[in-house]
Amino acid sequence: MAKRVVLLPGDGIGPDIVASAVRVLRQVFSDRPEALSFQYHQLGGAAIDETGQPFPEETRAAVLASDAVLLGAVGGPKWDQGPGHLRPEAGLLALRKALGVYANMRPVRAYEKLLDASPLRLDVAKGVDLLIIRELTGGIYFGERERGETASAGRFAKDTMYYTEMEIRRVVKKGFEAARDRKGHLTSVDKANVLDSSRLWREVVDDMKKDYSDVTVEHVLVDSCAMHLVTRPERFDVIVTENLFGDILSDEAAVLTGSIGVLPSASLGDGPGLYEPIHGSAPDIAGKGIANPLGTILSAAMMLRHSLEEPERADRIEEAVARVIDKGLRTADLARGRESVSTQAMTDAVIAAL
Amino acid sequence: MAKRVVLLPGDGIGPDIVASAVRVLRQVFSDRPEALSFQYHQLGGAAIDETGQPFPEETRAAVLASDAVLLGAVGGPKWDQGPGHLRPEAGLLALRKALGVYANMRPVRAYEKLLDASPLRLDVAKGVDLLIIRELTGGIYFGERERGETASAGRFAKDTMYYTEMEIRRVVKKGFEAARDRKGHLTSVDKANVLDSSRLWREVVDDMKKDYSDVTVEHVLVDSCAMHLVTRPERFDVIVTENLFGDILSDEAAVLTGSIGVLPSASLGDGPGLYEPIHGSAPDIAGKGIANPLGTILSAAMMLRHSLEEPERADRIEEAVARVIDKGLRTADLARGRESVSTQAMTDAVIAAL
Numbered sequence: 090m091a092k093r094v095v096l097l098p099g100d101g102i103g104p105d106i107v108a109s110a111v112r113v114l115r116q117v118f119s120d121r122p123e124a125l126s127f128q129y130h131q132l133g134g135a136a137i138d139e140t141g142q143p144f145p146e147e148t149r150a151a152v153l154a155s156d157a158v159l160l161g162a163v164g165g166p167k168w169d170q171g172p173g174h175l176r177p178e179a180g181l182l183a184l185r186k187a188l189g190v191y192a193n194m195r196p197v198r199a200y201e202k203l204l205d206a207s208p209l210r211l212d213v214a215k216g217v218d219l220l221i222i223r224e225l226t227g228g229i230y231f232g233e234r235e236r237g238e239t240a241s242a243g244r245f246a247k248d249t250m251y252y253t254e255m256e257i258r259r260v261v262k263k264g265f266e267a268a269r270d271r272k273g274h275l276t277s278v279d280k281a282n283v284l285d286s287s288r289l290w291r292e293v294v295d296d297m298k299k300d301y302s303d304v305t306v307e308h309v310l311v312d313s314c315a316m317h318l319v320t321r322p323e324r325f326d327v328i329v330t331e332n333l334f335g336d337i338l339s340d341e342a343a344v345l346t347g348s349i350g351v352l353p354s355a356s357l358g359d360g361p362g363l364y365e366p367i368h369g370s371a372p373d374i375a376g377k378g379i380a381n382p383l384g385t386i387l388s389a390a391m392m393l394r395h396s397l398e399e400p401e402r403a404d405r406i407e408e409a410v411a412r413v414i415d416k417g418l419r420t421a422d423l424a425r426g427r428e429s430v431s432t433q434a435m436t437d438a439v440i441a442a443l
Numbered sequence: 444m445a446k447r448v449v450l451l452p453g454d455g456i457g458p459d460i461v462a463s464a465v466r467v468l469r470q471v472f473s474d475r476p477e478a479l480s481f482q483y484h485q486l487g488g489a490a491i492d493e494t495g496q497p498f499p500e501e502t503r504a505a506v507l508a509s510d511a512v513l514l515g516a517v518g519g520p521k522w523d524q525g526p527g528h529l530r531p532e533a534g535l536l537a538l539r540k541a542l543g544v545y546a547n548m549r550p551v552r553a554y555e556k557l558l559d560a561s562p563l564r565l566d567v568a569k570g571v572d573l574l575i576i577r578e579l580t581g582g583i584y585f586g587e588r589e590r591g592e593t594a595s596a597g598r599f600a601k602d603t604m605y606y607t608e609m610e611i612r613r614v615v616k617k618g619f620e621a622a623r624d625r626k627g628h629l630t631s632v633d634k635a636n637v638l639d640s641s642r643l644w645r646e647v648v649d650d651m652k653k654d655y656s657d658v659t660v661e662h663v664l665v666d667s668c669a670m671h672l673v674t675r676p677e678r679f680d681v682i683v684t685e686n687l688f689g690d691i692l693s694d695e696a697a698v699l700t701g702s703i704g705v706l707p708s709a710s711l712g713d714g715p716g717l718y719e720p721i722h723g724s725a726p727d728i729a730g731k732g733i734a735n736p737l738g739t740i741l742s743a744a745m746m747l748r749h750s751l752e753e754p755e756r757a758d759r760i761e762e763a764v765a766r767v768i769d770k771g772l773r774t775a776d777l778a779r780g781r782e783s784v785s786t787q788a789m790t791d792a793v794i795a796a797l
């Protein structure tokens with residue numbers, strides 16, 4: 090039976106880059122075209138325009154019935170003024186929660202040919218090869234909120250960072266497993282010198298250590314981690330952390346190697362996985378045909394590996410992308426003044442390299 | 444009458460570097476030795492060893508009666524196992540709260556001679572000249588906490604990020620004032636697409652804009668800011684943000700220019716100010732006489748400017764330090780394999796340059 094892939098192009102450059110990834114997927118399955126089925130649905134600003142909701146009921150039903158979800162990007166200035174729950178980002182958060190994708194996996198690696206776009210010195214950037222696993226469905230993103238008036242200090246606002254042991258355990262488990270498959274080193278990041286939720290996080294990690302004696306574990310405070318990502322990024326293998334810290338640190342990590350347009354992500358739970366590039370919807374270049382499709386194409390490869398049991402085809406896509414980068418082909422975001430190619434041409438090159 | 448300076452050497456290299464700063468202060472006041480009085484008190488691990496408390500009552504009384512407080516550093520592995528409220532860090536948090544120092548000012552600038560110790564490419568690092576103002580007595584650092592058991596998901600832990608309008612207004616005011624004295628640009632950092640406390644923060648900033656028409660204001664999300672600090676740090680002038688975001692971003696910013704050993708900080712409220720270097724207590728080199736005293740010496744200069752109404756003497760210290768760095772003198776932390784000088788010799792050089 091065909092594996093059902095739901096495509097959520099979203100806003101800005103989203104439709105262009107998702108179309109590229111679909112072309113690559115069709116090519117890599119050219120021997121078995123019936124193996125994948127694609128269904129398009131709305132999310133974010135596009136969905137607001139059409140239905141009034143950033144995460145319409147129809148989209149919810151479709152993703153829950155799917156095997157995997159491939160997302161472009163959401164958001165743009167057009168929808169920035171609406172109330173919080175009617176913004177594109179709210180649709181993204183609701184999508185994550187609906188799918189229960191609690192583990193956001195963000196690999197960051199150095200591509201030699203892209204290192205000249207890195208803000209870091211070459212000797213610092215070249216050793217980067219890390220995976221950040223961010224808890225994605227808990228913490229202060231989903232805790233209780235409150236707004237009101239105080240007696241003498243004006244208005245107040247309150248957000249709650251809440252974690253249960255179960256929530257921590259399942260994402261940390263992904264961390265241990267990933268470390269085992271990689272270099273065997275796990276860095277758990279918290280703020281245990283201040284936060285109770287971090288102290289519980291640290292206790293759970295220490296608890297689980299005994300079941301993974303082949304993995305070395307260290308605890309690093311979030312402020313130190315923010316420093317070390319810049320000064321000694323090569324010291325990290327797998328980093329696991331809570332939602333808000335992961336949001337900040339994974340974005341910081343994403344710019345280290347000059348390749349943000351190329352970085353994929355996978356968000357995993359117990360059901361269908363969610364796959365999307367790291368970069369945003371880039372409304373300023375939407376429709377110009379110059380967006381970089383590689384982050385989405387590599388996200389599609391992660392989808393084949395983690396949700397569709399097609400690791401060999403995933404390898405083939407990743408190798409094709411690496412070859413194209415190696416040849417020096419670049420979209421405008423990576424060109425730094427040199428010649429650049431269109432979204433279409435970059436996609437053609439990946440297909441040719443398959 | 445003499446201005447009363449309370450000295451809190453703390454742990455690790457703290458006593459060495461505070462002693463250096465005191466020598467420099469005495470020298471810069473050699474024409475009026477009676478203008479400053481110094482009193483030593485305990486904080487952190489040293490205080491735990493002597494009194495069982497990281498912030499003893501006697502220290503509290505002394506700092507509250509002072510004109511300014513100069514702190515070395517606290518913490519070390521020796522005290523890492525105790526319960527949370529009996530760790531050195533708890534003493535630091537209690538000290539901040541007791542003094543009501545709600546605005547932590549952390550200037551970061553590039554010293555040309557130190558740029559080879561920066562992890563950034565020279566062209567990215569050389570333009571760095573920014574000031575991070577971190578809210579220091581509110582937010583999730585001081586909100587309610589709770590731990591307990593859930594029915595089916597194991598233990599839970601909860602922290603609360605709470606802000607009032609008054610707390611936001613007073614620290615943002617420091618931001619506008621500092622921007623006015625610098626390049627006229629204020630970046631307010633929040634996570635307003637997720638957090639209610641950030642939405643209130645943003646409303647207060649927008650409210651205050653009209654009173655500072657000479658300052659340009661932008662709102663940047665914390666994850667974007669973590670990226671831009673690495674890719675385009677020269678775009679920032681003054682950054683103002685809440686406690687936890689400020690903890691992470693100010694540490695990230697501190698490593699950009701290769702000069703963390705040299706960076707000072709000032710924490711200001713409505714009473715005595717608190718001054719301390721950015722770096723930690725470095726227990727591994729404590730007592731070896733090789734610690735870098737410049738961060739503490741520059742913190743003493745900030746103390747003269749912000750708490751003791753001695754801006755000219757502050758300038759003299761800052762110019763002396765800049766000259767010493769320019770001459771190529773380096774302590775071990777900055778030497779990168781070249782010749783290095785002791786804490787003592789570095790202090791002598793600053794005194795000679797005064």
Ligand SMILES: CC(C)[C@H](C(=O)O)[C@@H](O)C(=O)O
Nearest residue numbers: 178179181182336636637666
């Ligand atoms: C859009 C926003 C809510 C989202 C987040 O903070 O999770 C984004 O920054 C991300 O990291 O995917």
Ligand SMILES: CC(C)[C@H](C(=O)O)[C@@H](O)C(=O)O
Nearest residue numbers: 282283312532533535536690
């Ligand atoms: C020691 C710790 C509690 C403290 C903080 O997080 O405020 C430190 O990291 C700092 O930034 O001064």
